[in-house]
Amino acid sequence: MLEWLNTHIAYWHWLVLGLLLVTAEIFVSGFVLFWFGIAALFMGALLLLVGMPIALQLLLWAGLSIALVLLWLKFIKPNWKDRTTSGMAMEALTGQVGSVIESNIGKPRGRLRFPAPILGEDEWQFMSTSEIAIGERVTVVNISGNTLVVSPR
Amino acid sequence: MEGLSVVVALVVLVIITIGMGVRIVPQGSKHIVQRLGKYHGTLNPGMNVIIPYVDQVPYKVTTKDIVLDIPSQEVITQDNATIIANAVAYINIVSPEKAVYGVEDYEVAIQNLVQTALRSIVGEMSLDSALSSRDLIKAKLKEAISDDIADWGINLKTVEIQDINPSVTMQKAMEEQAAAERQRRATVTRAEGEKQAAILEADGRLEASKRDAKAQVVLADASREAIERVTQAIGDKEMPVMYLLGERYIHALEELSTSDNAKNVIFPADLPNAVKGLLSR
Numbered sequence: 177m178l179e180w181l182n183t184h185i186a187y188w189h190w191l192v193l194g195l196l197l198v199t200a201e202i203f204v205s206g207f208v209l210f211w212f213g214i215a216a217l218f219m220g221a222l223l224l225l226v227g228m229p230i231a232l233q234l235l236l237w238a239g240l241s242i243a244l245v246l247l248w249l250k251f252i253k254p255n256w257k258d259r260t261t262s263g264m265a266m267e268a269l270t271g272q273v274g275s276v277i278e279s280n281i282g283k284p285r286g287r288l289r290f291p292a293p294i295l296g297e298d299e300w301q302f303m304s305t306s307e308i309a310i311g312e313r314v315t316v317v318n319i320s321g322n323t324l325v326v327s328p329r
Numbered sequence: 330m331e332g333l334s335v336v337v338a339l340v341v342l343v344i345i346t347i348g349m350g351v352r353i354v355p356q357g358s359k360h361i362v363q364r365l366g367k368y369h370g371t372l373n374p375g376m377n378v379i380i381p382y383v384d385q386v387p388y389k390v391t392t393k394d395i396v397l398d399i400p401s402q403e404v405i406t407q408d409n410a411t412i413i414a415n416a417v418a419y420i421n422i423v424s425p426e427k428a429v430y431g432v433e434d435y436e437v438a439i440q441n442l443v444q445t446a447l448r449s450i451v452g453e454m455s456l457d458s459a460l461s462s463r464d465l466i467k468a469k470l471k472e473a474i475s476d477d478i479a480d481w482g483i484n485l486k487t488v489e490i491q492d493i494n495p496s497v498t499m500q501k502a503m504e505e506q507a508a509a510e511r512q513r514r515a516t517v518t519r520a521e522g523e524k525q526a527a528i529l530e531a532d533g534r535l536e537a538s539k540r541d542a543k544a545q546v547v548l549a550d551a552s553r554e555a556i557e558r559v560t561q562a563i564g565d566k567e568m569p570v571m572y573l574l575g576e577r578y579i580h581a582l583e584e585l586s587t588s589d590n591a592k593n594v595i596f597p598a599d600l601p602n603a604v605k606g607l608l609s610r
Contacts, residue, residue, distance in 0.1 A: 181333070207376060208348045234336040238343040245347055249378055256375060263357045263393045264374075265423040265484055295421065296486055301475075319423045321479025322471065 181230045190220030190233075211248070215240040265295055269324065272316045274300070281307045285323060288314060302326045349381035359425045361388040371425055390425040394486060397436060399443045401492065410456040411496040416470075417489050418443050424482025431481040439478060443488060446473040456495070463490045578603075 197213030219237050228236075261268040272294055280286030285301045286308065292298065302324045308314060318325035353376050354360050360372040362384050369384060379386070401415030420439055422428045432438045450469045451459050459466070470488050478485060495503060559572055 207353060208344070208351050211347075212344060231332040231336045234333075234340050238336075238340045242343060242347065245351070249376075253376060258374070260356070264359075265392065265421045267373075269423075295484065319482075319484060321477075321483070322475035322485055323479065 185230055185233070187220045187223035190216050190223060190237075194218075194220060208245070211244040212237075212241045214244055266319060269294055269316050269319055273313055273329065274302075274316070274326075276302075276308050276310055276312050276314060279308060279310045280304060281309065288324070288326065300324050304328070346381045350378050352377045352379055352386065357393045358389055358391050359422075360386045361390065361426055361429055363387055368426055368430065388425070388429045390422055390429060392422055392425070395420050395422070395436070397440055397443070399440055399447070399488075402444055402448070403496065404448050404451040404459075406451055406454055406456045406459050408455045410499050412451065412456065412459060412493060412499065413496055414447060414451060414493045415491050416443060416447060417491055419486040419488070420478075421484045421486055422482065423484045427480065427482025435481055435483060438481070439474070439483065439485070442474050442477050443470065446470055447490075449473075451493075456499075460493060460495075463493065466490055466493075 194213045194216030197209050197216055199213075201207070201210040201213065215237050218240060219233060222236075223233070258264075258267070272290060274288040274290040276286055277289050277299070278287035280302065285303055288300055288302045290298050290300070294300075301322065302314065302316075303320065304314070304326050306328060308326075308328055313329045314326035315329055316324050317327050352360060352372055354372045354374045356374040358374070360377075362369045362372060362379055363386075364380070364384050372379075372386070397418040397420060399416040399418055401413050404412050404414050406412060418439065420435075422435075428435050447466070447470060450466055450473065454462070454466075467488060467490060471485060474485050474488070494500070556573065563572060
């Protein structure tokens with residue numbers, strides 16, 4: 177069988193496999209098959225230049241696929257940015273800057289106001305480890321229920 | 330041959346392993362990652378990589394707003410009236426890990442919290458103020474629940490009172506009260522009208538009597554004037570009264586002749602004596 181495969185696997189087998197895998201990516205989720213498909217296409221191109229036994233071809237294909245996935249994750253994915261924070265309450269609120277309209281001096285909570293409503297409201301209660309006077313600007317660090325955890329700027 | 334089997338097995342393993350390691354999280358949800366049973370991290374939307382076999386994704390949480398229907402319930406107000414209230418709450422999961430580990434079923438938990446808070450808030454209000462101050466109830470409700478849900482990493486965006494209705498018996502009683510009030514007003518209005526009418530009628534009678542009296546006086550004055558004139562004209566030859574009486578007498582006889590049932594009228598021959606006889610002189 178090994179001999180049969182060695183003699184009958186041609187470069188275009190790899191090309192067809194690669195195209196099938198890339199196409200299959202549309203129908204399955206995960207973005208994994210795509211890289212195996214790209215690797216298979218690469219193998220097809222490689223076989224045109226140099227011949228090698230089938231076992232080595234498969235091994236090379238698997239290794240190439242892993243390398244492609246790792247490359248993708250390492251260099252390209254970190255450059256993706258979030259285009260929206262809608263539906264992500266934590267991300268939408270943290271880092272926002274508001275001004276204090278009711279101080280928390282002498283009591284556990286104060287109130288702050290954002291220039292524009294965030295999550296449907298422009299006035300929020302806040303807690304802070306430090307005492308903040310009216311008019312000061314604060315940055316949202318965390319959310320606890322309906323209360324924001326802030327730190328002075 | 331053995332080499333090929335090993336390589337094929339290896340390729341299958343690689344595909345499955347990479348497939349397990351790459352996780353694509355759709356926008357609007359977050360996935361919780363547990364490493365060997367312990368919480369490890371939360372996956373944000375987009376492509377994520379977890380360590381296959383070691384990490385698992387046991388919970389997938391939506392970060393979109395969740396609409397919670399608060400079932401209608403009977404609430405007793407401060408003045409012992411029963412009303413039926415239901416609400417709708419909009420919650421948003423801020424910290425998925427707190428939501429899944431902090432409470433068994435956050436939807437049921439928040440539903441129950443809103444129900445009990447609504448009961449206690451309305452219980453401190455009178456029926457009329459509960460029916461008219463939805464906004465106040467809303468604000469109080471939000472305030473009351475905020476602290477309780479803080480541990481679960483959930484943000485209560487709004488809670489709206491959908492219906493706040495008196496119970497069937499209460500509604501009937503209120504309608505009856507309103508009807509009775511209208512009835513009372515109608516009765517009062519009618520009585521007032523009757524009183525006004527009676528007063529006006531009596532006023533009319535009084536006025537009429539006054540004028541009648543005045544008319545009598547005028548008539549009497551006229552008679553006196555007439556008698557005086559006649560007296561002057563006749564002088565003391567004959568009693569003026571006799572003249573007047575005679576005149577009336579003839580007038581009466583004239584009227585008698587025009588009546589339907591007596592056509593035969595006999596004039597006395599000696600009119601002055603007849604008149605004198607009438608006066609028995």
